[in-house]
Each structure stands twice: as C-alpha cells, then as structure tokens.
Amino acid sequence: MSNTPTTPLLSLRNITKQYPTVIANDQINLDVMPSSIHAILGENGAGKSTLMKLAYGLIEADAGEIYWQGNSVSIRNTAAARKLGIGMVFQHFSLFETLSVVENISLTMPGSREQLSKQIIELGDHYQLNVNPAASVHSLSVGERQRVEIIRCLMQDLKLLILDEPTSVLPPQHILSLFDALRKLRDNGVAILYISHKLEEIRELCDTATVLRAGKVTGSVNPNEKTAKELATLMIGHDVPSVTGRDQQRTSEKPLLKLSSVSVEAQDPFGTSLSDINLDVHGGEIVGIAGVSGNGQQELSKVISGELLSKLLAPNAINMINQPAAHLGAADRRRLGFSFVPEERLGRGAVPPMPLSKNALLTAFEKGMLKKGFLKKKAIASYTQKCINDFDVRCGGPDSTASSLSGGNLQKYIVGRELMLTPKLLFVAQPTWGVDIGAATAIRQRLLDLREAGVAVLIISEELEELFEITDRMYVINGGALSPSLTTSALTPNDIGEYMIGNQQELRETGGNHAV
Amino acid sequence: MSTIEFFLAGTLSAATIFLLAALGELVAEKSGVLNLGVEGMMAVSAAVGFVVTYETGNHLLGFAIAGVSGVIVSLVFAVITISFLANQVASGLAVGILGLGLSALIGNNHESLTIASTNGIAIPFFSDLPLIGPVLFQQNIVVYLTFALALCIGFTFKHTRLGLAIRSTGENPHAAQALGFPVFLIRYCCVAFGGLLAGFAGAYASTIYTPLWADGMIAGRGWIAVALVVFGTWKTGRIAFGALLFGMVSLGELIAQSMGARIPSQLLSSLPYIVTIIVLAIISTNAARMRLHAPFSLGEVFDGSESR
Numbered sequence: 001m002s003n004t005p006t007t008p009l010l011s012l013r014n015i016t017k018q019y020p021t022v023i024a025n026d027q028i029n030l031d032v033m034p035s036s037i038h039a040i041l042g043e044n045g046a047g048k049s050t051l052m053k054l055a056y057g058l059i060e061a062d063a064g065e066i067y068w069q070g071n072s073v074s075i076r077n078t079a080a081a082r083k084l085g086i087g088m089v090f091q092h093f094s095l096f097e098t099l100s101v102v103e104n105i106s107l108t109m110p111g112s113r114e115q116l117s118k119q120i121i122e123l124g125d126h127y128q129l130n131v132n133p134a135a136s137v138h139s140l141s142v143g144e145r146q147r148v149e150i151i152r153c154l155m156q157d158l159k160l161l162i163l164d165e166p167t168s169v170l171p172p173q174h175i176l177s178l179f180d181a182l183r184k185l186r187d188n189g190v191a192i193l194y195i196s197h198k199l200e201e202i203r204e205l206c207d208t209a210t211v212l213r214a215g216k217v218t219g220s221v222n223p224n225e226k227t228a229k230e231l232a233t234l235m236i237g238h239d240v241p242s243v244t245g246r247d248q249q250r251t252s253e254k255p256l257l258k259l260s261s262v263s264v265e266a267q268d269p270f271g272t273s274l275s276d277i278n279l280d281v282h283g284g285e286i287v288g289i290a291g292v293s294g295n296g297q298q299e300l301s302k303v304i305s306g307e308l309l310s311k312l313l314a315p316n317a318i319n320m321i322n323q324p325a326a327h328l329g330a331a332d333r334r335r336l337g338f339s340f341v342p343e344e345r346l347g348r349g350a351v352p353p354m355p356l357s358k359n360a361l362l363t364a365f366e367k368g369m370l371k372k373g374f375l376k377k378k379a380i381a382s383y384t385q386k387c388i389n390d391f392d393v394r395c396g397g398p399d400s401t402a403s404s405l406s407g408g409n410l411q412k413y414i415v416g417r418e419l420m421l422t423p424k425l426l427f428v429a430q431p432t433w434g435v436d437i438g439a440a441t442a443i444r445q446r447l448l449d450l451r452e453a454g455v456a457v458l459i460i461s462e463e464l465e466e467l468f469e470i471t472d473r474m475y476v477i478n479g480g481a482l483s484p485s486l487t488t489s490a491l492t493p494n495d496i497g498e499y500m501i502g503n504q505q506e507l508r509e510t511g512g513n514h515a516v
Numbered sequence: 517m518s519t520i521e522f523f524l525a526g527t528l529s530a531a532t533i534f535l536l537a538a539l540g541e542l543v544a545e546k547s548g549v550l551n552l553g554v555e556g557m558m559a560v561s562a563a564v565g566f567v568v569t570y571e572t573g574n575h576l577l578g579f580a581i582a583g584v585s586g587v588i589v590s591l592v593f594a595v596i597t598i599s600f601l602a603n604q605v606a607s608g609l610a611v612g613i614l615g616l617g618l619s620a621l622i623g624n625n626h627e628s629l630t631i632a633s634t635n636g637i638a639i640p641f642f643s644d645l646p647l648i649g650p651v652l653f654q655q656n657i658v659v660y661l662t663f664a665l666a667l668c669i670g671f672t673f674k675h676t677r678l679g680l681a682i683r684s685t686g687e688n689p690h691a692a693q694a695l696g697f698p699v700f701l702i703r704y705c706c707v708a709f710g711g712l713l714a715g716f717a718g719a720y721a722s723t724i725y726t727p728l729w730a731d732g733m734i735a736g737r738g739w740i741a742v743a744l745v746v747f748g749t750w751k752t753g754r755i756a757f758g759a760l761l762f763g764m765v766s767l768g769e770l771i772a773q774s775m776g777a778r779i780p781s782q783l784l785s786s787l788p789y790i791v792t793i794i795v796l797a798i799i800s801t802n803a804a805r806m807r808l809h810a811p812f813s814l815g816e817v818f819d820g821s822e823s824r
Contacts, residue, residue, distance in 0.1 A: 058694060077696060078694060078695065078696040079696040082696065090694070094688070094690075094691035094694045094695060095691070096683070096684045096687045096688060096691065097687070097812075098683070098687060098808065098809075098812075099680065099683065099684065099687075103680055106677060106680065107677070107680050107681065107684055107695060107697075108695050108696070267803060267804075268803075268804075268807055269804040269805075269807050269808050270807070
C-alpha cells in the first residue's frame with residue numbers, strides 16, 4: 001500500500017514442506033504488511049493451500065521460520081493461530097450443516113447465544129455481510145455460508161484473514177459485495193491473504209501479489225501494474241495456451257438429449273428438488289449449465305446420467321439419442337451412445353485404490369475387454385496405454401492407482417476414457433474443476449473437437465469464463481429450476497449473474513431478447 | 517399390587533436397562549463412533565457387578581465397579597478404532613463377542629446364585645396415590661436417575677458448548693479439527709461414557725432387575741439398545757419413549773401368562789426382537805429424517821488428516 005517502511009505483520013522465511021512424492025513448498029519467503037490485500041497466485045498444485053495451512057497451524061513446516069509482528073513464533077495448531085489474530089475461510093466451508101449460524105459460531109467463541117446473535121447482526125450490518133443468526137446452515141446459500149465464515153473470523157480480534165479461492169462459489173454480483181467488505185476490512189487495519197488463480201480479480205482487488213509455481217516463489221509484483229497475460233505467464237511459466245474452434249452449426253435436426261418437464265423430488269433433505277426442467281442438446285453444439293453450486297446441479301446430473309431414476313417420470317420425459325430413456329438405468333443409457341464424466345473424480349468417476357487399467361474397465365468393458373465374462377488383460381492394458389498417450393496423462397503407467405494422479409491428470413484420463421468410447425452424446429460435470437491451466441485448455445480443446453465431429457456436448461460448470469469460451473448456448477440453474485435457453489454470443493456475465501441470483505423477472509423485462 | 521400396577525411399574529424398571537445403554541450409545545454415536553459392542557460391555561459389567569455385590573453385599577460398590585469394567589471394555593474398542601483406525605463395525609462386533617466370553621468366565625463360579633434385592637425409594641405422599649403411586653414413586657433410585665440423565669443429555673446436546681463440540685465432531689471431524697477441537701479426545705471420552713452407561717445398565721440388570729447371575733442373561737438387550745438409538749433418530753426424548761415401549765413389550769410374556777392367554781411363550785419372548793426389526797425397517801424408510809439427525813460421519817474412520 002504505502003511506501004512507509006513498517007514491520008510486516010507476518011513473515012515467512014525459507015518455509016519448506018515436503019510430502020512423500022512432492023515438495024509442496026520449497027524455501028518460500030513471504031511478507032504480509034498490515035492493512036493490505038495480498039494475493040497468493042498460482043495454479044492448482046502450486047503449493048498455495050499448503051502454505052496457507054502452514055500459516056493457520058493446520059500442518060507444520062519441515063523447515064523455516066515464521067515471524068509475527070517481527071517476533072519468531074511457532075504456530076502449532078489452529079487455536080494458536082487464532083490467538084495471534086489469524087482467521088481463515090476455507091474453500092470448502094468448515095460449517096456444520098445441522099447446526100444454526102449462531103451455534104456454529106458459538107463453537108469457537110465464548111459468550112451467550114443472545115450476545116453472539118447481536119454481534120452477528122452488528123457485524124453483518126457494518127460490513128454488509130447480513131445473515132440470520134437463527135437460520136440453520138443447511139438452509140443457507142453458498143454465499144451466505146461464506147458470510148458466516150467471514151463473520152466468525154471477524155468476531156475474534158482479527159489481524160490477518162486468509163481466504164482460499166473465495167469467489168469460486170459466488171455469482172458475479174455477490175463477488176462485488178464481497179470485495180467491498182474486504183476493502184472495508186483492509187481500511188480498518190486487517191491484512192488479507194487472498195488465494196486465487198483468477199487474474200482479473202487479483203488485479204482489481206489486491207495491493208501485492210506473490211506468485212507461486214511448483215512450490216517456489218516466482219515473483220512478487222504489484223498486480224495493478226501487470227496485465228493479466230503477464231501474471232498468467234508468471235504463474236504457469238510460459239505463454240498461456242488458447243483453444244481454437246470455428247463457429248459450428250447444429251448437425252442433428254432432432255436433439256440428441258431432450259428433457260421435457262422433468263420434476264424430481266430431492267432425496268436428501270439438504271438437496272435441491274428439480275422443478276419443470278426443459279432442456280435440449282443437438283449434435284454439433286456445446287450447451288452449458290451455469291449456476292452457483294448447490295442449486296440442483298448434482299440432482300440434475302444424476303437424473304441425466306441415470307443414477308437417479310424417478311418412477312414418476314414418463315419414459316419420454318428424458319429422450320436420449322432418439323430413444324425414450326427416463327426409465328433406463330445408467331448402463332442402458334451408456335449403451336445408447338451416452339457418456340458421462342461426473343464431478344467427483346475419485347469415487348464416482350474412478351475407483352481411487354484401483355489401477356488405471358481396472359478403471360478403464362469400468363465403462364469401456366464392452367470394447368473387447370471381456371471374453372465370456374473373463375478379463376482380457378492385454379486388451380485392457382492397450383486401451384489404457386492408448387488413453388494415457390493420446391490424452392497426455394502424466395502417470396507411472398497403466399498400473400498406477402487412480403488416487404496417485406493429480407486432479408488434472410486424473411480428469412484427463414477420465415475424459416479420455418469416455419471419449420475413446422466415441423459417444424454420440426457426452427455429458428461432463430465440472431470439466432476443469434481443480435485442473436491446472438494447461439490440462440484445462442487441453443480438455444476444452446477436446447470438447448471443441450468433439451463438437452466439430454458432430455457430438456452433442458452438455459457441460460455443467462461453475463466457471464463462467466469457461467462457459468463463455470466454449471459453449472454455443474447456456475442455461476442457468478437456480479433453485480432447481482432452469483432458465484430459458486440463452487445464446488452465449490448475446491450474453492454478458494452480468495446477464496448470467498441475474499439468472500443465478502433469481503432476478504429473471506427483471507431481466508425478462510429489460511433484456512429478454514437474450515432468450516432464444 | 518394389582519396386575520396393571522405391576523405391569524406399569526415393571527415397564528419402567530425394564531425400560532431403565534434399555535435407556536441407560538441406549539443413552540451411552542447415543543453419546544458415542546453423536547461423536548461419530550458406532551460401537552456395536554454394547555451387548556458385550558453390558559454382559560461383562562453384569563457379571564462383574566453381580567460378583568462384587570454378591571461377595572461384598574454392597575450394591576453401590578457393585579454398581580461402581582461394573583461401571584469401571586464397562587469403561588475398560590469400551591476403551592479396548594476405542595484404542596482399536598480411534599487410535600489404530602480399525603473398521604468400527606468389525607471391531608465393535610469383535611469386542612462384543614469378547615465381552616460375552618469374558619462375562620461367562622467372570623460369572624463362572626456364581627452361576628444361578630442370587631442376591632438380596634434392593635428396595636425402591638418410596639417418595640412420601642406421592643407413593644400412596646392410587647395407581648400412579650406404586651408405578652411412579654416407589655421405584656429404585658437408578659430408575660429416577662436414568663430418566664433424569666436422559667433429560668441432562670438432551671439438554672447438553674441442545675444447549676451447551678460441550679454438546680455442540682460433540683455433535684460437530686460426529687458431523688464432520690475434519691472441520692471440527694480445523695476449528696481446534698481435540699477430535700480424538702472427544703471421541704475417546706464419548707466412547708468411554710458409553711461404556712460407563714452400558715456398565716450401569718448391565719449392573720442394573722444383574723443386581724436389581726433380576727438379582728441373579730445366569731450366563732447369557734443380557735439376552736440381546738444390548739442390541740435392542742443399539743437399535744433404539746436409530747429408532748429414536750438420535751433424539752433423547754424419542755429414545756426414552758422407545759425404551760418404555762420395549763420395556764412394555766418385554767413384559768408381555770409375563771403378563772400373557774398371568775392372564776392365562778394361550779400364546780406360545782417362545783413367540784412372546786421373541787416379541788421384542790420382532791418389534792425391533794419391524795420398527796427399524798419402518799424408521800429407515802424415512803431417509804430425510806435419518807439424514808437430518810444422524811451424525812454424518814458415523815462409522816467413518818478419521819485419521820486426523822487435514823483434508824477431506
């Protein structure tokens with residue numbers, strides 16, 4: 001911020017943390033000044049989260065020193081961190097769903113619930129982070145949960161707030177109000193460590209940026225003075241790859257996937273019921289579903305994949321590759337030429353402790369891998385090896401276990417496995433979630449190539465940039481209901497944001513011409 | 517005492533065994549640990565409680581040492597599952613079977629012996645009221661304490677920080693650890709508390725309810741207690757109600773015989789188990805309610821790692 005020399009609030013010196021297979025942090029030096037917003041920029045796997053967990057006392061460094069206001073300290077656990085005045089908001093929140101807001105906060109704060117409720121309301125008013133203290137957490141939106149986490153940090157004597165990818169779960173409008181709150185906090189003397197891989201956000205919000213790559217600091221810059229491209233180059237070490245694809249027309253007259261008035265009651269009380277979903281995807285186009293997570297994406301993906309069968313649906317409510325499919329199970333749908341990449345790679349997309357070759361068998365078993373029910377090991381191994389080669393999966397070979405791969409490499413493997421089945425209809429949930437830029441670009445390019453080959457592609461994504469980059473049309477899901485079909489080229493991120501937070505009415509009146 | 521008075525008073529007394537054990541299991545499960553060794557813990561403490569009481573004539577001492585023995589057996593289970601990260605279901609079954617064997621060994625020299633029963637505490641004035649007097653106000657002190665304990669535990673879970681800490685540990689141990697709660701310690705304490713109450717339940721069964729020792733006398737009551745926790749969807753009030761219901765059903769055999777009904781006694785004595793199966797099947801169909809109240813990480817091994 002200012003040029004006046006002051007003692008850094010937090011200094012990390014030569015911090016090193018080694019895991020069995022990788023050095024997550026290698027001789028990291030970092031100075032955080034009071035009253036500043038300091039970005040930690042880096043790709044997934046660059047060591048950002050490890051570094052923050054060290055600062056918050058969740059893990060201990062193998063070597064190096066930590067200084068707090070100039071004094072050497074050791075942060076052995078989170079209680080010690082909080083005592084110093086460090087608070088952290090996690091990417092996946094650490095709230096308890098069955099408890100109310102005030103109960104969650106009273107877990108870490110002394111005081112009666114009445115007092116705490118009063119404080120929650122006061123802080124909420126002051127920072128525009130309003131939330132009802134008596135509400136049950138499971139009834140809150142993702143944005144509201146984040147507010148609860150931030151308020152919980154604010155209630156202690158907060159000097160340093162660590163935020164891990166805070167905007168990955170927010171619609172654009174809420175991002176702006178979060179930024180306002182963070183700036184207000186900074187002006188009140190709080191330092192903020194802001195972990196992100198979103199360059200524009202960092203340029204807009206942060207005063208300083210420390211860039212990490214493969215566990216090492218590759219630069220400390222003022223993000224306002226750099227272009228997004230320069231920052232990206234620091235982050236990934238070379239120029240940013242880009243995807244290419246030309247405008248494509250639909251190649252199938254009839255949609256290859258059509259959902260007509262699909263309503264499904266949520267099975268989980270914390271889930272979202274789907275109401276009156278209408279959706280179609282033609283061959284030769286990529287259709288995206290945008291929305292803040294927890295608005296019915298999981299339920300919708302299970303309904304489309306066939307994992308969740310509703311007896312109340314007429315067979316024709318879901319039409320897949322010109323066949324009524326609502327009554328068909330997941331395996332039957334795959335036989336029609338449908339492929340699916342679920343959002344949870346470990347557990348739903350792949351079996352973690354099993355080797356890649358066995359994981360290939362999961363969906364590709366009909367590709368000559370069985371002989372009268374017995375496994376043909378050679379066929380399995382060659383299919384796996386081909387997938388590894390063609391999709392540039394970095395791993396120890398077909399025998400390495402799925403859990404040993406990084407998120408990006410496992411995703412490339414799973415997408416590759418599904419593409420090698422030559423589907424007519426491909427459905428990918430969160431194609432590049434937790435994937436580094438290089439792998440994400442490769443996956444997006446594959447999807448565009450598929451479109452050119454006439455495949456119908458449906459993706460669910462929380463990354464708006466990704467949807468704008470590769471989709472032809474979009475739907476927005478909010479509260480289990482789907483927006484009308486929207487043409488991507490006629491949209492701005494703000495239009496999508498309006499649908500995300502449920503202001504469709506307003507949008508229809510002012511800009512309804514976006515709807516197809 | 518009329519038949520109806522005998523029946524109602526007996527229901528309360530029989531329910532106490534179920535309730536004590538179920539409350540202990542509830543606390544352990546709320547912290548995320550599924551301890552299926554309740555039957556074994558109860559059997560060991562029933563034997564220990566009986567032997568100590570028989571040899572010393574001191575009911576209080578018998579109760580106390582029975583409680584300690586329950587804690588010891590539960591700690592064996594806790595070490596295996598919490599420190600050595602073994603599967604909770606398999607370990608619970610193993611410790612349960614171990615307990616049944618141990619109880620036979622401990623009670624070997626006291627088979628079929630009896631001890632003097634204790635008198636109930638008659639509460640002045642109230643105990644003389646017709647019907648409700650003998651039923652509600654002439655019970656053993658353990659009965660009163662058990663129902664008071666149910667209220668305390670319900671209150672603790674709902675209104676205190678300790679209760680919240682236990683619930684959050686059972687809901688999401690990773691997040692609880694990130695908040696600075698000693699997850700392992702909380703789970704150890706909850707399992708040990710479960711052992712203590714199972715111990716008391718065993719001692720009540722062998723020294724007060726039927727003051728005699730016979731091998732196998734717990735006869736599946738520990739399993740019914742485990743089922744009761746599910747039956748009550750992890751809420752103390754419903755568990756207490758369930759305990760009374762099962763207490764009543766378990767007396768059905770005696771009542772039917774006294775009234776001269778011609779129903780095979782085998783059928784009547786199997787009634788509690790049949791009812792357990794039916795009730796569990798019905799309760800489990802309501803997935804929404806199960807999800808709302810069941811500790812989310814129940815039965816999952818937690819290795820203390822910081823990530824999910």
